[in-house]
Amino acid sequence: MMTVKKMSTLDLSGSKKRKRNNNERVSFKFKNFGEQGFPIEFIGCNFDQNVKLLLEFAQQENGSIWSFQLEVHRHPPMHVFLFVVEEQVELSLNPHCKHCQYIGWGNNLMCNKKYHFLLASKDTIGACVEGGNGQKYKYKTDVNNIIGGEIIKSKLNLIEIEGHMMHGVFHSNGFGHLICVNGSLETPTSSDLPGHSIMDFWDRLCIGLRARKVSLRDISTKKGMDLRLLNTLAYGEPWFGRWGYKFGRGSFGVTQETYQSAINALQNMPLALLAHHHHHIGIININEILIVLSRYQMLSGHSLVTLCDAFHFMLELKSRIPKENNNLTSCYPGLLVDTTCRWSPKRVEMAIRVVVEALKGAKSRWVSRQEVRDAARAYIGDTGLLDFVLKSLGNHIVGKYLVRRCLNPVTKVLEYCLEDISKAFPKQDQGFRVNDSKGKQQYKITLAQLMKDIHFLYNNILKEHKGLMSNYTGVFATIPTASRIILDTKYFLKEYREVSEPDTRIEPDKSKIYCAIMLAIKDGFGVEEKVMTPFECFLMRKDVTFDELKIEVEKAFGDIYLGLRNFTTRSINNLISPISGIELVFNVVKPGSKIVLGGVIMSNNDDINIINNGGIFEGIKNNNIIMDCICGTKDEDGERMICCDICEVWQHTRCVNIPNHEAIPDIFLCNKCEQDILQFPSLP
Numbered sequence: 001m002m003t004v005k006k007m008s009t010l011d012l013s014g015s016k017k018r019k020r021n022n023n024e025r026v027s028f029k030f031k032n033f034g035e036q037g038f039p040i041e042f043i044g045c046n047f048d049q050n051v052k053l054l055l056e057f058a059q060q061e062n063g064s065i066w067s068f069q070l071e072v073h074r075h076p077p078m079h080v081f082l083f084v085v086e087e088q089v090e091l092s093l094n095p096h097c098k099h100c101q102y103i104g105w106g107n108n109l110m111c112n113k114k115y116h117f118l119l120a121s122k123d124t125i126g127a128c129v130e131g132g133n134g135q136k137y138k139y140k141t142d143v144n145n146i147i148g149g150e151i152i153k154s155k156l157n158l159i160e161i162e163g164h165m166m167h168g169v170f171h172s173n174g175f176g177h178l179i180c181v182n183g184s185l186e187t188p189t190s191s192d193l194p195g196h197s198i199m200d201f202w203d204r205l206c207i208g209l210r211a212r213k214v215s216l217r218d219i220s221t222k223k224g225m226d227l228r229l230l231n232t233l234a235y236g237e238p239w240f241g242r243w244g245y246k247f248g249r250g251s252f253g254v255t256q257e258t259y260q261s262a263i264n265a266l267q268n269m270p271l272a273l274l275a276h277h278h279h280h281i282g283i284i285n286i287n288e289i290l291i292v293l294s295r296y297q298m299l300s301g302h303s304l305v306t307l308c309d310a311f312h313f314m315l316e317l318k319s320r321i322p323k324e325n326n327n328l329t330s331c332y333p334g335l336l337v338d339t340t341c342r343w344s345p346k347r348v349e350m351a352i353r354v355v356v357e358a359l360k361g362a363k364s365r366w367v368s369r370q371e372v373r374d375a376a377r378a379y380i381g382d383t384g385l386l387d388f389v390l391k392s393l394g395n396h397i398v399g400k401y402l403v404r405r406c407l408n409p410v411t412k413v414l415e416y417c418l419e420d421i422s423k424a425f426p427k428q429d430q431g432f433r434v435n436d437s438k439g440k441q442q443y444k445i446t447l448a449q450l451m452k453d454i455h456f457l458y459n460n461i462l463k464e465h466k467g468l469m470s471n472y473t474g475v476f477a478t479i480p481t482a483s484r485i486i487l488d489t490k491y492f493l494k495e496y497r498e499v500s501e502p503d504t505r506i507e508p509d510k511s512k513i514y515c516a517i518m519l520a521i522k523d524g525f526g527v528e529e530k531v532m533t534p535f536e537c538f539l540m541r542k543d544v545t546f547d548e549l550k551i552e553v554e555k556a557f558g559d560i561y562l563g564l565r566n567f568t569t570r571s572i573n574n575l576i577s578p579i580s581g582i583e584l585v586f587n588v589v590k591p592g593s594k595i596v597l598g599g600v601i602m603s604n605n606d607d608i609n610i611i612n613n614g615g616i617f618e619g620i621k622n623n624n625i626i627m628d629c630i631c632g633t634k635d636e637d638g639e640r641m642i643c644c645d646i647c648e649v650w651q652h653t654r655c656v657n658i659p660n661h662e663a664i665p666d667i668f669l670c671n672k673c674e675q676d677i678l679q680f681p682s683l684p
Helices: 047-055 098-103 139-146 155-160 195-209 227-235 239-243 256-267 271-276 286-299 307-320 345-360 369-377 383-393 447-462 474-487 546-560 671-678
Strands: 026-029 059-062 065-073 078-088 113-119 166-171 175-181 213-217 246-249 327-332 396-398 401-407 414-420 433-435 440-446 491-495 510-523 526-531 536-541 567-572 594-603 606-608 641-643 649-652
Touching: 047 078, 047 195, 078 155, 098 175, 098 213, 098 246, 098 491, 113 155, 113 195, 166 195, 175 195, 195 239, 227 239, 227 256, 227 307, 227 447, 227 474, 239 491, 246 256, 256 307, 256 474, 271 286, 271 307, 271 401, 286 307, 286 401, 286 447, 307 447, 345 369, 345 383, 345 396, 345 401, 345 414, 369 383, 369 414, 383 396, 440 447, 447 474, 510 546, 536 546, 546 567
Parallel strands: 026 065, 175 213, 510 594
Antiparallel strands: 059 065, 065 078, 078 113, 113 166, 166 175, 213 491, 246 491, 327 440, 396 401, 401 414, 433 440, 510 526, 510 536, 567 594, 594 606, 641 649
């Protein structure tokens, strides 16, 4: 077995490619890998060039697999391996890209290559390599001796194996997909990375390599909770939104406008209405829900008004609970009195007690502000003091009571209610403590209790329960509808803008120009000329001619796209006057301009002027397949579908009332065909 020399850690910032012994493995820093200068200066004009520059610093395992050893931290030693696999599309068993199809990029031209970037986990590192004796390796101790001394398995095995910490794939034109992120939710161990560190790493790669657009499918769950719903309710965006991923495409006909409206409706749902109308809402366990919400009203230093406020506070609280003692103590006075208040604390406290006693007499019934004020006037003659207390007391805790305040949606009158929250901390002796020196109450919560409460609220407010959603009435009927719209939005994307390089990186005798390709496309409505590629950057001599530019464009686009290998330029479409091939480009257009080149694809020495072959697109083009679902979907969106056996139109199984847990029937008729059959005249 080949032995591996001791690793060396180098700072290659700003350096040229390093000549090294084939047996020597260089370790790079994980925390800055992908930044400018780590390990290379990303000076390529486009994505494909930057990938090739990056791979010059990799360890080549075989003809199409490279690896980087990345140091996460030195003490204790921890390394991870980044594999880069080049996939030739024309040799692939599945040349079309389903990820492009689902996000809406099915009309993109098919690229020649895909580059898979994989962070191997402790469970997959052993499956990525094989030793001479077939032994298994422990990630922490043996990982440094695996690569280089072992034989990398086939790239097909490396790509298809599941369980990598990260798997992202790029097409050679810079469009990419983040397929999976499997990170630890806790502090990194000797073999795991937290999810946010993996996403930071991925984002640095995308920026450094100059990716164009990157999509992902968010189906992450935790303890039965869909995290895209939980995070969107609390923060207004999914977890991936922290890195700039926005709405990409909705399933079941969900549009961006519908998605945003659902978020706004769910986030702004008032908590006070839950208590005010709990007898009419129809939600099961409503009393338990109010107790849980009261628990976090006590822990917060401010009023929790909406569903967004409650879930946001609970998720933020989770990150604040110390891991070592697993509980959090919050100390807040029953009522925070403004230091500029013109009444003494003693008079304010007396007025508070009077108001609370008046509310006790209502026995948990909602009473108007005027009723409370009139009852308290019998003991407090200063109406200004009463008004101040009533204004300040809403949604604050006094002893074992929570004073709720809410505007009645029907009468538009401000109302108050007293809620006993002594049950909010069940079976906890430390639930309420009084600090005599500061006069504050202490409330404690454990991480286990917090997670239990989040799960409880999710299941009883947000989660769909078969047969029970119809119980929601009034404004609360919005909750299941809005939740379903958010859950039906799984595809998100981030658009990486072009980064303009400083003039110092451009050679003095060269300038940039951006070019794209236009082709004639045949569809069901005729023939239409379309720009089929994004603009690529070309760094050309200042005295370059149009003939020379055309040669460079044909070669570059042929290297990137499978269908443009035999492309021949015939015209420049967005210039007004005819251009001679010997004219200097930068005498006609300014540096940095965009030009569109039209042409044809040559095959067997014949011009193919019209592209009508679906095989050159990333998505599968089949004119014989018709998708027309009642939800409005006209194209495949990754959800389960069924075809009518008469009209052969495809629809979502969910939209035709076939649950996902049920098998697709052998014979299926859509509603339209079924109605047509019923109208047939009966046989004699």
